[in-house]
Amino acid sequence: MSRSGSEIAQLRVISQQLATPAPSIIDAVTHLTCVQAQDWKASRSALALRAGCSTAEVDDAANSAAIVRSWPMRGTLHWLPAQDLQWMLSLTAASTVRAAAGRHRQLGIADSDVEEVRRLTESALSAGSRSRNALKALWAEAGVDVAGQRFIHLLQRLALDGVICFGPVIDGQQQLVLCSLWIPSPRALAREAAIVEFAQRYLRSHGPATMADFCWWSKLLVRDVKPLWPQIVSSFEEVIVEGRSLFVDPAVMDSLPALRRAARAPMLLPAFDELILGYADRSPTLSPGDFEKVVPGRNGYFLPTVLDSATVVGTWKATSPIEVSPFHGELRGPVDRALRRLSDSFPT
Structure with a gap:
């Protein structure tokens, strides 16, 4: 099934539980599998956004082991x-x-x-x-x-x-x-079973995505993943974008009509957010021409971003009032009007 880049961006927002929150922090982390956490404050905000709660609940989940x-x-x-x-x-x-x-x-x-x-x-x-x-x-x-x-x-x-x-x-x-x-009783998985689970959980939480996306994200070698790829994607839906095959949870595809409006709504994301960071190919969400506006000088530091219609349209700072740097002129009116509400409710 062929899809546009804008639909891929919306589907990724849904997969990452930004259109509809997870029941809890534990559910959000389990779903996402791994969430960038080099920046302590930003990582707690990223999780709280996906569970519709405060960052205190992130600490509670950590304290519960x-x-x-x-x-x-x-x-x-x-x-x-x-x-x-x-x-x-x-x-x-x-x-x-x-x-x-x-x-x-x-x-x-x-x-x-x-x-x-x-x-x-x-x-x-x-x-x-x-x-x-x-x-x-x-x-x-x-x-x-x-x-x-x-x-x-x-x-x-x-x-x-x-x-x-x-x-x-x-x-x-x-x-x-x-x-x-x-962690007195950790799960134990054989190597091939671990690769399959790792990749399937990635696709479920990040899809639509490719094998290249998963290998970049996990840093597993293509030679280890490729033989297992048919098994990995057997329960996922294939979508075609410009001749490339991406894979997504069928439940996410089915939810798109109901969640399209939520996926396209204005959003504020923290630094290093998984929606931006979690892919080798970020182009559906972040135009390659705007990449250095999010990562100045390609220095590895991903700034907090503003989303409109599931794509990055600017960066922001948590000042009072919020300070926004749009990429291409002024933000659309609905986005601009939403900024104060989004800033006031942003979990810190």
């Missing part, structure tokens, strides 16, 4: 369901460790350093959670060199090894915990 933050893919922090962390790491951690090896050599990080901080961390966190700064101080007191980027790289390595993750939120700071204590 239902969701955690870790580095499950792309060498970047993400929110994900706690039960899924270990099988995701089984797919992705080794390649992230290999990618960081050169930087570790530059920083003088040896295997013995990793083993030493692992020993210190397991001993300290066996008694309960610690803040990032408290753990850094503990390592320093034990003689570990935590200068510069050494600390964050050692911390990430312990997370990639499945030793630690970010768990409960105390006084506005997410604490580090031992995975073995915080």
Whole structure:
């Protein structure tokens, strides 16, 4: 079935639960599978938008051990369901460790350093959670060199090894915990089953999307995904855009007539939002000519965005009143009139 780029953008808004919210934060995270969380504040807003609630409920979900933050893919922090962390790491951690090896050599990080901080961390966190700064101080007191980027790289390595993750939120700071204590019964999946589930959950929450989109998002290799692709997409609907095959949950396709208006409504999205970040090809939502207006200088920092008809039409700042930078002249009247309401209700 052939579809226009504008319909692909609307379908992605629906898939990502921006047109109709999830019942809870836990449901939103489970549906999305992984949500970019390098920016703590923006990530909480992204989740709250998709569950129609406050960011306090994100903290509640973290405190319940239902969701955690870790580095499950792309060498970047993400929110994900706690039960899924270990099988995701089984797919992705080794390649992230290999990618960081050169930087570790530059920083003088040896295997013995990793083993030493692992020993210190397991001993300290066996008694309960610690803040990032408290753990850094503990390592320093034990003689570990935590200068510069050494600390964050050692911390990430312990997370990639499945030793630690970010768990409960105390006084506005997410604490580090031992995975073995915080997630005592993680799900275990065989490798092929894990790839199939990972890809199907991505398509269900991000579709319409391609295999290239999934491989970019997860950083799994095409050679590992391609043989399983027919099985992965067997229950999805294929849509054709300019000769390319994209796949989407049939339920999302069926919902488009009822949710089209909601999908096209003006929206404010936080920095690093998954609707912009979650694809190799972002062109249905963000015109390639406008990309550097969202990521100035292609520096990796994705600004908060304004959506109109499911496409990015500007960026915004949370000032009072809201400050908007439209891409092409003035915003349409309905969008401009909606800005104050959207800003006042934006979850922070």
